[in-house]
Amino acid sequence: MKKGTVAWESPSNIALIKYWGKIGRQYPCNPSVSMTLKNAVSRTQLSFSERKDKWINFEFEGKENLDFAKRIEKLFEGLNDELPFLSQYSYSITSENTFPHSTGIASSASAMSALALCLCSMEELITGSKLERDEFLQKASFLARLGSGSASRSIYESYATWGGSDAFSKASDDFATPFSKYIHPIFKDYQDYILLVSSKKKKVSSTAGHGLMNNHPFAKTRYDQANSNFEQMLGILRSGDLENFIEVLENEALSLHGLMMNSTPSFTLMKPNTLEAIELIRDFRNTTKIPVGFTLDAGPNIHLMFPKKDSNKVDAFVNEQLTELLEDGKYLKDETGLGPKQIYTAGGE
Numbered sequence: 197m198k199k200g201t202v203a204w205e206s207p208s209n210i211a212l213i214k215y216w217g218k219i220g221r222q223y224p225c226n227p228s229v230s231m232t233l234k235n236a237v238s239r240t241q242l243s244f245s246e247r248k249d250k251w252i253n254f255e256f257e258g259k260e261n262l263d264f265a266k267r268i269e270k271l272f273e274g275l276n277d278e279l280p281f282l283s284q285y286s287y288s289i290t291s292e293n294t295f296p297h298s299t300g301i302a303s304s305a306s307a308m309s310a311l312a313l314c315l316c317s318m319e320e321l322i323t324g325s326k327l328e329r330d331e332f333l334q335k336a337s338f339l340a341r342l343g344s345g346s347a348s349r350s351i352y353e354s355y356a357t358w359g360g361s362d363a364f365s366k367a368s369d370d371f372a373t374p375f376s377k378y379i380h381p382i383f384k385d386y387q388d389y390i391l392l393v394s395s396k397k398k399k400v401s402s403t404a405g406h407g408l409m410n411n412h413p414f415a416k417t418r419y420d421q422a423n424s425n426f427e428q429m430l431g432i433l434r435s436g437d438l439e440n441f442i443e444v445l446e447n448e449a450l451s452l453h454g455l456m457m458n459s460t461p462s463f464t465l466m467k468p469n470t471l472e473a474i475e476l477i478r479d480f481r482n483t484t485k486i487p488v489g490f491t492l493d494a495g496p497n498i499h500l501m502f503p504k505k506d507s508n509k510v511d512a513f514v515n516e517q518l519t520e521l522l523e524d525g526k527y528l529k530d531e532t533g534l535g536p537k538q539i540y541t542a543g544g545e
């Protein structure tokens with residue numbers, strides 16, 4: 197086959213148990229579990245044609261992006277064993293997000309998972325043989341992991357784990373494992389409002405952030421804690437125990453930020469308004485008994501998580517008390533999503 201085009205839409209995800217620390221070929225130092233989002237997605241199209249001088253051209257939202265092109269080049273170079281045909285073609289890749297960038301939503305998770313799915317579709321076009329759906333997704337998750345660890349989990353709908361653990365025999369370091377069939381009904385349409393405290397570029401990239409765990413004085417304790425929180429979280433996702441859900445969720449978020457604060461060099465990624473909002477969220481929960489909890493990624497923005505049935509009351513709380521702490525009063529409403537969608541595939545001589 198001389199040329200072809202494939203395209204996928206793939207979502208971001210929010211980690212409930214955080215991946216923080218990696219070794220070797222992008223293997224996680226502890227297991228993680230995440231909720232796949234619905235509205236925050238990347239749409240990526242990959243066209244391949246006979247190899248020319250320029251190997252990879254990458255455009256993000258209509259503009260050439262050399263940094264990401266380099267990252268893709270490095271990824272492709274490392275995939276010789278898995279996809280030996282990659283070096284025979286040149287690529288024109290375009291990608292766009294449904295969410296504004298620099299909102300703190302992990303765009304590498306959605307972009308890298310969409311790209312990995314495109315590579316799997318390309319392989320099917322070139323070889324003319326189709327994998328079973330489960331195998332296809334597992335391969336996509338494996339490739340996505342090599343692009344960005346958290347991207348491995350975006351391949352699956354609703355909830356997914358990544359990283360081997362005694363608590364879940366199907367879990368693996370190599371790829372994510374779907375967890376949706378074990379989920380209690382309360383978590384099937386769980387809400388995640390992303391509160392935009394600041395859209396400024398992060399002071400530390402995720403990759404550099406993971407590096408902070410090398411020689412971190414609390415690394416071993418953290419990995420023990422993450423394993424224990426992971427086991428508890430899987431039990432909670434099955435049982436629907438919201439009180440413990442919130443306890444473990446917030447413990448993970450603040451542990452992540454604690455680790456960044458006491459690593460060398462040290463980073464404080466929360467802003468004063470992040471802390472203020474956290475206080476208000478906890479006060480609201482204590483007085484109303486509405487089970488709303490928060491988590492954070494490696495940035496200042498807050499993910500407010502709660503059951504769908506409480507949406508009206510939480511909307512009122514956010515509008516009355518939290519928006520004044522947010523950049524331009526902005527927040528994005530998201531919820532549990534159904535996973536990636538294939539948009540297009542065609543090849544020819």
Ligand code: DP6
Nearest residue numbers: 211214215344345346402403493494
């Ligand atoms: C805090 O997956 O972005 O969001 O593998 O280096 O691309 P790389 O890192 P990345 O790290 C995500 C870190 C996190 C926690 C999580 O999503 O589990």
